[in-house]
Amino acid sequence: MPAEPTPAETPGRGRRAARPSGDDRERAILGTAEQLLTQRPYADVSVDDLARGAGISRPTFYFYFPSKEAVLLALLDAVVAEARLRRDTALRHPAPDPERRWRQVIAAIQEPFRTHRAVTLAAAEARASSPAVREVWSAVMERFVTETAAEIDAERARGAAPPGLPSRELATALNWMNERVLHTTFAGHGPAVGEADVVDVLLGVWLRAIYGEPHPRGSTP
Amino acid sequence: MPAEPTPAETPGRGRRAARPSGDDRERAILGTAEQLLTQRPYADVSVDDLARGAGISRPTFYFYFPSKEAVLLALLDAVVAEARLRRDTALRHPAPDPERRWRQVIAAIQEPFRTHRAVTLAAAEARASSPAVREVWSAVMERFVTETAAEIDAERARGAAPPGLPSRELATALNWMNERVLHTTFAGHGPAVGEADVVDVLLGVWLRAIYGEPHPRGSTP
DNA sequence: CGACGGTGTCAACAGGGTGTCGAACGCCTA
DNA sequence: TAGGCGTTCGACACCCTGTTGACACCGTCG
Numbered sequence: 450m451p452a453e454p455t456p457a458e459t460p461g462r463g464r465r466a467a468r469p470s471g472d473d474r475e476r477a478i479l480g481t482a483e484q485l486l487t488q489r490p491y492a493d494v495s496v497d498d499l500a501r502g503a504g505i506s507r508p509t510f511y512f513y514f515p516s517k518e519a520v521l522l523a524l525l526d527a528v529v530a531e532a533r534l535r536r537d538t539a540l541r542h543p544a545p546d547p548e549r550r551w552r553q554v555i556a557a558i559q560e561p562f563r564t565h566r567a568v569t570l571a572a573a574e575a576r577a578s579s580p581a582v583r584e585v586w587s588a589v590m591e592r593f594v595t596e597t598a599a600e601i602d603a604e605r606a607r608g609a610a611p612p613g614l615p616s617r618e619l620a621t622a623l624n625w626m627n628e629r630v631l632h633t634t635f636a637g638h639g640p641a642v643g644e645a646d647v648v649d650v651l652l653g654v655w656l657r658a659i660y661g662e663p664h665p666r667g668s669t670p
Numbered sequence: 671m672p673a674e675p676t677p678a679e680t681p682g683r684g685r686r687a688a689r690p691s692g693d694d695r696e697r698a699i700l701g702t703a704e705q706l707l708t709q710r711p712y713a714d715v716s717v718d719d720l721a722r723g724a725g726i727s728r729p730t731f732y733f734y735f736p737s738k739e740a741v742l743l744a745l746l747d748a749v750v751a752e753a754r755l756r757r758d759t760a761l762r763h764p765a766p767d768p769e770r771r772w773r774q775v776i777a778a779i780q781e782p783f784r785t786h787r788a789v790t791l792a793a794a795e796a797r798a799s800s801p802a803v804r805e806v807w808s809a810v811m812e813r814f815v816t817e818t819a820a821e822i823d824a825e826r827a828r829g830a831a832p833p834g835l836p837s838r839e840l841a842t843a844l845n846w847m848n849e850r851v852l853h854t855t856f857a858g859h860g861p862a863v864g865e866a867d868v869v870d871v872l873l874g875v876w877l878r879a880i881y882g883e884p885h886p887r888g889s890t891p
Numbered sequence: 892c893g894a895c896g897g898t899g900t901c902a903a904c905a906g907g908g909t910g911t912c913g914a915a916c917g918c919c920t921a
Numbered sequence: 922t923a924g925g926c927g928t929t930c931g932a933c934a935c936c937c938t939g940t941t942g943a944c945a946c947c948g949t950c951g
Contacts, residue, residue, distance in 0.1 A: 474928095492799045495908065506930050511910070577795035578713045587860035594861040614874040621861045622875050625854060626847030633846060639808035640815040640842045653835040654843050658878045695899090716937065727901050732939070 475513050477503035482520045486567035491574045518579050524568045529589050531561040552652050559631055566635040573632055594620045601659055610660050627651050696734050698724035703741045707788035712795045739800050745789045750810050752782040773873050780852055787856040794853055815841045822880055831881050848872050
């Protein structure tokens with residue numbers, strides 16, 4: 450149990466300090482993990498696989514990461530950070546009308562998760578057994594929901610959207626819908642929407658649920 | 671342990687034959703499992719826990735079930751069978767208007783999963799690692815989606831619902847939304863809708879998505 | 892009656908995974 | 922040349938799963 454002097458970022462997990470040769474190993478582990486996760490589920494990737502893939506022994510792996518979970522968390526943090534960034538950008542970027550605006554937002558979130566689908570699916574899998582992963586996921590969803598609810602309130606306030614379900618609950622339902630539909634599209638288990646159509650379908654439901662009609666009234670100034 | 675007379679079907683998994691004294695043990699294992707799952711996650715329940723809970727040794731457990739997974743599958747089959755039954759009943763039962771009809775259907779599905787939430791959550795957890803659980807879940811969702819799509823088509827055909835997204839894709843999105851929202855409500859992880867409101871919220875989105883308005887036109891004869 | 896086979900039971904084992912500990916190995920600095 | 926420190930890994934302790942082989946119980950059939 451190594452005492453934690455002061456990690457750079459991601460306080461609490463990860464290893465203690467960053468050192469040149471060590472960084473290569475860390476990257477090798479991360480790279481091996483993402484690569485292996487495209488081939489088999491998270492549960493079937495052992496610490497030994499990760500270590501071998503990075504050219505080190507299993508005990509040495511533990512010098513860099515406290516557990517397999519921490520590797521996934523590091524990978525997930527990066528994807529989540531990008532999704533947040535893209536979403537914020539889309540939210541700030543002006544759009545000619547609400548439909549395009551919402552499409553930008555939905556597509557912005559979908560993009561990083563699609564690109565790193567192995568990490569996304571592994572995270573969804575690990576959420577069951579890892580409180581830390583669950584925590585990250587919850588925080589992301591919480592943020593998306595809160596922001597979506599604020600957007601809905603704004604649309605209602607300016608008269609573009611009619612009143613309806615409480616915005617917070619509507620936003621919760623819509624965001625979880627996106628999460629699950631995207632997941633099935635990426636995973637291919639059970640009934641799924643094709644990858645080419647998924648944004649259109651989600652957008653379609655959002656518009657109807659928020660505006661009550663396929664095409665919202667009024668446009669953004 | 672609401673006693674489910676569902677043996678005989680599901681050939682292939684489970685143990686070979688049913689015998690009087692052995693049935694008690696089988697029920698004890700099933701009961702222990704459902705009870706333990708209300709206390710801790712599926713992954714933290716070992717075969718040994720199940721065996722001890724049923725008053726037998728671990729090897730003896732394997733006489734009754736081939737694995738921990740099979741126990742969950744047996745539990746899940748019962749819940750799923752009840753959900754299907756209730757849904758079919760709701761679908762056949764006439765309702766004064768579409769809103770009440772859809773509410774009946776959504777509530778019918780939600781009920782058994784809510785009552786057996788430990789099994790529901792365990793199944794969701796195990797879906798990641800167990801192809802068999804995933805299979806059962808996929809089949810259920812597939813059926814719900816297909817039937818929902820048919821209902822939407824019927825509503826459109828009789829002029830009650832306007833055209834919109836392809837019914838199959840709309841049905842896919844709505845059913846997965848229900849699955850995930852119900853899950854978060856039961857699990858309490860991340861943003862969730864309160865248990866008392868969840869059917870109303872889901873129904874609200876379904877109505878808007880299918881009919882384009884809070885209250886659908888026309889009523890069922 | 893008594894051996895016989897199916898049902899039911901478990902101690903012991905094999906196998907594979909995780910996380911830890913302590914010895915050792917460079918390599919830089921004094 | 923000696924230490925100190927970052928780094929590495931062999932060996933170990935532990936936990937869990939699933940299997941094996943011996944054995945006990947019991948109804949039943951020769």
